[in-house]
Amino acid sequence: MTADIGDGGWHVGAQELRAYAGGGLVAPAVWSVDAHLAGCAVCRAALAGVVDPERVEAGWERLDAELDAPRAGWFEGLLVRAGVPDHTARLLAATPGLRGSWLGAVAGVLVMCVAVVTAAGSPGGSPTLFLALAPLLPLLGVALSYGPALDPTYEIAVVAPLHGFRLLMIRTVAVLGVGVALNGLATLALPGYGLSALAWLLPALALTGAGLALTPRLGPVVAPSVVGGGWVALLLVAKAVRESGGAPLAPFTAAGQGVCAVVAVAGAGVLFLLRDRFDRSAAVR
Numbered sequence: 058m059t060a061d062i063g064d065g066g067w068h069v070g071a072q073e074l075r076a077y078a079g080g081g082l083v084a085p086a087v088w089s090v091d092a093h094l095a096g097c098a099v100c101r102a103a104l105a106g107v108v109d110p111e112r113v114e115a116g117w118e119r120l121d122a123e124l125d126a127p128r129a130g131w132f133e134g135l136l137v138r139a140g141v142p143d144h145t146a147r148l149l150a151a152t153p154g155l156r157g158s159w160l161g162a163v164a165g166v167l168v169m170c171v172a173v174v175t176a177a178g179s180p181g182g183s184p185t186l187f188l189a190l191a192p193l194l195p196l197l198g199v200a201l202s203y204g205p206a207l208d209p210t211y212e213i214a215v216v217a218p219l220h221g222f223r224l225l226m227i228r229t230v231a232v233l234g235v236g237v238a239l240n241g242l243a244t245l246a247l248p249g250y251g252l253s254a255l256a257w258l259l260p261a262l263a264l265t266g267a268g269l270a271l272t273p274r275l276g277p278v279v280a281p282s283v284v285g286g287g288w289v290a291l292l293l294v295a296k297a298v299r300e301s302g303g304a305p306l307a308p309f310t311a312a313g314q315g316v317c318a319v320v321a322v323a324g325a326g327v328l329f330l331l332r333d334r335f336d337r338s339a340a341v342r
């Protein structure tokens with residue numbers, strides 16, 4: 058897909074540039090093209106040649122429409138005041154996993170979940186429903202934040218190439234941080250369970266880490282789906298083999314938490330090792 062230029066370097070192939078310009082290139086291939094475009098004037102010039110000017114115009118309009126939303130406006134301003142560089146703030150403000158509609162949905166799910174757990178009420182035991190659901194929310198938020206179908210900043214790829222591993226990490230950390238904070242607030246609403254209500258944290262990190270680590274191989278939709286499905290299956294198995302009704306499920310015991318920590322660290326390690334796959338042509342082939 059890429060054209061070798063003989064000196065060991067490469068340029069983005071014409072066919073791939075057209076796909077990129079047309080929005081037909083999916084992650085992680087699009088990230089590698091972004092990363093290359095950011096550093097290669099030759100390919101940027103070639104891109105300008107294949108991009109339909111009307112599409113660039115439409116891209117800007119759609120992007121402006123997204124970014125002019127009031128929520129994005131104050132959020133972006135807040136980020137800039139906090140010392141986040143302009144362009145990063147813009148991209149973060151348009152990250153689906155950080156937008157009001159998504160955060161509102163997460164808050165709604167958490168409130169319902171806390172209400173159900175509180176109504177069922179067995180303090181001293183384990184708020185199983187909450188612990189099962191909470192780790193899935195950050196995974197979903199991060200998954201929502203890449204992929205052209207869901208991402209308005211995808212338009213930025215046409216008008217101002219910038220994705221790459223660094224952007225993925227900036228967004229992931231931001232989305233994960235906000236997700237963890239919301240889960241944390243929900244945990245505070247379940248004081249009767251004490252520290253056991255925090256048993257979602259390590260699974261949340263493990264699921265997000267595993268989802269991202271599998272993305273270069275399985276793609277941005279299948280990877281989080283497999284990980285989320287695996288989590289639900291694991292909980293069902295744990296429920297089936299549980300010895301007594303009041304005991305915590307296996308992932309929420311000390312041993313299970315240890316396994317989650319190992320998976321989270323392993324996921325981060327794999328992601329680090331595969332970082333080039335998000336930035337370079339290796340992912341394209």
Ligand SMILES: [Zn+2]
Pocket residue numbers: 067068069093097099100
């Ligand atoms: Zn090039």
